[in-house]
Amino acid sequence: MNRPSVLLALDGWSSSYEDAMTDAGFEAVAADREEALAWLSGDGRIDLAVIDCDRSQPGDEELFAFLHSTQRVPTILLFTNDIPEWAVDANPGVSRDEYARKPIPPEALVYRLQAMLIHSGREVPGGLPTTTADGAEIETVGEGTVVSLFAPKGGVGKTMIAVNLAVAIRQQTGDSVCLMDADVGVGNVTAVLNAPYHGGLAHLADSPPEEWTNDAFEQTVTTHEASGVRVLTWGTEPSESERISTDLLVAAVRWARTHHSWVIIDCHPSYDDRTMAMLAASREIFLVVTPEVGPLRNASQFLGLAREVGLADMVKVIVNRSNHGISVEDIAKTLGTRISATVVSNGPKAIAAANEGTPIIIKYPKEQMSTDLYNVARLLTRPVALEAPARRRSWWSALVSSANEAGKAVGR
Ligand SMILES: Nc1ncnc2c1ncn2[C@@H]1O[C@H](COP(=O)(O)OP(=O)(O)OP(=O)(O)O)[C@@H](O)[C@H]1O
Ligand SMILES: [Mg+2]
Structure with missing residues (x-):
């Protein structure tokens, strides 16, 4: 090239x-x-x-x-x-x-x-091809907005928010939405969103990149019938996780954003290369925190690293279970940033919805938790947000090396 x-x-x-x-x-x-x-x-x-x-x-x-x-x-x-x-x-x-x-x-x-x-749809030097093996251009039909749900700490509600966010955007805009489960090794979006499972990206893991074609991705994606949200998972077997390369995930995001208006990525809670690549491919990062000391400390470290590389402004903080524990004002003070949205806790309803494989905004649309989740989606879908400067950056390496330095500094 x-x-x-x-x-x-x-x-x-x-x-x-x-x-x-x-x-x-x-x-x-x-x-x-x-x-x-x-x-x-x-x-x-x-x-x-x-x-x-x-x-x-x-x-x-x-x-x-x-x-x-x-x-x-x-x-x-x-x-x-x-x-x-x-x-x-x-x-x-x-x-x-x-x-x-x-x-x-x-x-x-x-x-x-x-x-x-x-x-701009171009090939990154040393990166993924823009043409197939026989030289044909890989089709690009759109430029979807990629949004990652991330938290350095597990269990804070990333998947619950990702699933409901994808469905809410679909309802609010009617646009095509792809929900991508990039929580490789553990994530199982199809368990909380009742969509058929077609094997996921694990099916492409042993194929060379030139076989990661539109048809190949189409065969791994499934549709949640009730909402029309398309679901692309990494796989289900933890044993498959090593085979899912960063390149495959990046190719999947790239495919997803050329064929959907919105791509919502449920990320793995760590600073590994695959996760950092997902964040780098995103236009917005929704950092999910809960009002507890541990998750807050981790979120604060992540924001510090993002600031260090001058990129904190693409991160929006979402406080989940916001009606318990540390107050939202104190969370904002601790993190040194504004809170973009809050989601109240509603254990019984969240469990009932998840067990049924139905997003809570569909099963219990009138609950406060659903109102809050719709407001999370409005951060993206209201016109003013669409006009806001959207940063598109690739910064995982800087972040990873900063994270490693921070890790060394605290003796991790
Ligand atoms: N606001 C809430 N109210 C009640 N229950 C909630 C709320 N948010 C999340 N939950 C529940 O908490 C549990 C953890 O949420 P979830 O699986 O979305 O977290 P996660 O960050 O994706 O975790 P992991 O890192 O393990 O993937 C789930 O059972 C979910 O239904
Ligand atoms: Mg999860």
Whole structure:
């Protein structure tokens, strides 16, 4: 494959960035603005661009406009304090462009470029193919919004919220929704959502990536008849879990988002590579916490790591069982962030619904717990949320290494 090219308009501080990009399989083209404009006006083709806005030279705006005139080149705009007016108008989040605050480590910039490639349907260098073995383009029909339910601690209600969120989005929008069970080894979404089981991704685990075709994924996905939500599971047998590779999960997300408007992922509660890849493929992460010291401490550590790599703003905190234990105000204070939604506890109803394989919002729509779950879905489906800047980033490696460092620091 051709190496994706990245134009670096960075004012002379680009060498470590060029190295990081070259190592990651990109072709880095460092140029000042004049050179870049001259080069692009000739035969120069570029896939992505990074512009340092800090010097606020007129050339920045001209270059940005040029990059969007002939080809729509996804661009990362870097700044330290103030975003220049023309860059505010550029409206990252709605377009394919993004902002990033300096200083940004070279690896972090690389992850973000990789994420941009994935979201523009391009192949990541060294990543998954965009063509089949015989050279045909893999069909892409849509660009679904990927939302992960995550908690570093198990048992806090991720699956319950994921299932109800998927159904609520489907009811609220009528859009196609894929619920993906990526809690490899233990998760069993089809046990709480009564949908037939077709083997899951485990069936594809021994096939080479070129056989991970649309038909192959279609055969593993099933439909929850009552809601129309499509369900894609990793499998059921813990013994199969080792065979489910990160690449297969990423390919599954990619397939899911090209064929559905929404992809809701129920993640494994850990910092393993597979989970971090799911978070990296997400546009939003719903961090689920319960009002207890243990889960809060874990959530706080996760948020700290996310802040460290400058990415906390894609995380929304959902407090489950919010009417017991530590108050929501104290949770917000402890976590140093606002709480986006709360879900009350309702043990008997939750158990009855789960035992029947019916989502609680369908079985008990009038309960407060269902109202709360619908409000969780509204975080995504109300128009204002759709217009909000949506970050699309790939940052699992940074997070994993930070997590490992944190682990060492506390003597884990
Ligand atoms: N708000 C709630 N009220 C009552 N019961 C709840 C609530 N949230 C979750 N539960 C119940 O708590 C149990 C754990 O929830 P769930 O399986 O969704 O957690 P999880 O985070 O997915 O756990 P794991 O990490 O083990 O997969 C389930 O029996 C579920 O029905
Ligand atoms: Mg679960």
